[in-house]
Structures are given as C-alpha cells and as structure tokens.
Amino acid sequence: MPYHCVVCVKQVPDTKNVTGDAMKEDGTVNRAALPAVFNPEDLNALETALQIRDQHGGSVTAVTMGLPKACDVLREAIFRGADRVVLITDRRAAGSDTLATSYILSCAVRKLDPDIVLCGRQAIDGDTAQVGPQLAEKLNVTLITYLEALEALENGTITIRRNVGNGHETVRAPLPVVTTVVGSANVPRPAAAKRMMKYKKARCASEIEQQVKKQMPDADQSARTQEAAKRCSALAERGLTIEQWNLDDIEADLTWCGLAGSPTKVHRIQSIVLAGGEYKQFEPNEASVTELVHELIADHTIG
C-alpha cells in the first residue's frame, strides 16, 4: 500500500562551527557569519520517508517555511530523492515563534493531506523541539516522538521504536501520524549525482525575481516582472519549478501568523563564546578518560 509522506525541513545556521562573530552586538544571530545547512535531524526524517517510499511506494514531499534562500535545503531534498518540494514564504510570517511556525506548517500539511508527517526531533538553532509536537496538536493527529526505527507499516498502522533516553519503547498507531525523528535513526543517503545534474537549476519564483533584480538593476519594475515571468515559465516547461506558497495559498488565519501569532517574548539574550582556555581536550583512550573522571570528581561536577 503506497503512503504519502510529508517531511518538514529547516535551513539552519551551522552551529557546529561557531566563531567569535556568530552573534551581533544586539544579541541576535549573525546569520551572515555562519554557513546555512540542512538541519541534521531533518535529514534523518527525510531518509525515513524515502525508505518508506522505496519499500511501500507512494511519494515524499519536503516542505520548508522560510526565506527564498531556504530553497537550498529543498534542492538538497530533491537531490537526495524527494518527489516534490514546497517553500512557504511570506513577509507576514516574519517573526513567527514556534507556535506560529507550527500553525503555518499545519495549514500547508493539511493542504498536502499526507498519511505520515515527519519532522526532525529538534532544530539546531531555535533548539526547542516544539514544532513537531505543536504540529500534531494543530492537525489533531497522533504524535510519536523520538523515532529511532520504523518497525512495521501495514494496513494503515505504523509501529515505531522510540528512543526514550535510557531504553526504548515500541508503539503502534493508526495513520495519520506525526513523528519526530532522532539522529540515530539512520544514515541519510547522499545526494545522487544524476539528480544533482538534473535539478541543480530548480528555482522558486522569488529566487527568479531576486536574480532578475540583480541582473537588471536599471530596468523598471514592469520589465523585471515580465522577464521574471518569462524565466519562470521556461523553468516550468523543464519541470524545474520549486512550488512556492504564501499564507493565502494555505488559507492561514493571519492572526495566528508572524508576530501577531507569536506570544513568545525574548527578555534577554546572552552571548556565550568559548574562548580557547575554557575547554580542555581529552584523547579517546583509557588513561585520558580516567584523568577526565578524576578532574570532574575533584571539580564536584560528578560524584
């Protein structure tokens, strides 16, 4: 029996390589100083969905909400095997906290009408792990967090092994479900060279508009609009259009979106940058581990 999987993917700043200029003076993230990457656990969610499709048939749709630049992760999803990708982008969504983000995603997911929705457990920038559970609540479907292995999928029922930290738990639920996937679930497949060659020029309408603006700085708006429309239809003919939806397309209630729909208030942001002297590196061998344990006991961190 074929299944339609929707995977929520997020473009995030690469927090693994944080340098001194990662934060601005006002305490916000200096996104220009950090390369943007595919949120790691979203790759595991995508891989789980691709395995479901490979085994049972059906299709995989990757969805992201963000700026047009977030199409980078959608292209990456296509290169790895996604059948369809959708960008949700709208100025009215700016400033969305997790509540508004999950609401907007829920409107898009409802429109796509999947059997299984997969999210990463957590995004490495916002780091809240709230979006998956909030999405399930808004869709009013069963939530299964911490998917580590998909044990069975038959007759519209899914069986999932959940990693619960100190062990695991196996749960079964009728579809549809929302599930959040942990990093240990699988090894994501690499991008396929053939798909990269075929889809590397795939673009959404906003990316085309930005490209035209850059290449025709002196042209008036109507000439730019005409040129963008021409390029978009040329891409569409070659099957290289990335679908782009705004809040009207997904029939979102604007009072639940952007700043208006975001009750979270950030009172204070502290910038913590580890200086060279503040950490010590231990070799992965018996002697170093013993030394580390002794230091932690002496420091009263453990024991």
Ligand SMILES: Cc1cc2nc3c(=O)[nH]c(=O)nc-3n(C[C@H](O)[C@H](O)[C@H](O)COP(=O)(O)OP(=O)(O)OC[C@H]3O[C@@H](n4cnc5c(N)ncnc54)[C@H](O)[C@@H]3O)c2cc1C
């Ligand atoms: C007051 C406030 C204002 C904010 N304003 C902005 C802003 O203007 N611009 C901005 O970029 N961020 C903004 N943020 C951050 C933004 O709210 C979060 O990044 C976002 O809601 C996701 O939360 P998270 O990163 O903790 O994701 P988590 O809950 O940790 O993510 C879990 C999973 O949900 C899915 N997911 C999460 N976000 C998305 C997404 N956007 N698209 C698709 N799937 C997703 C992924 O599968 C991910 O692995 C703001 C946050 C607050 C509190």
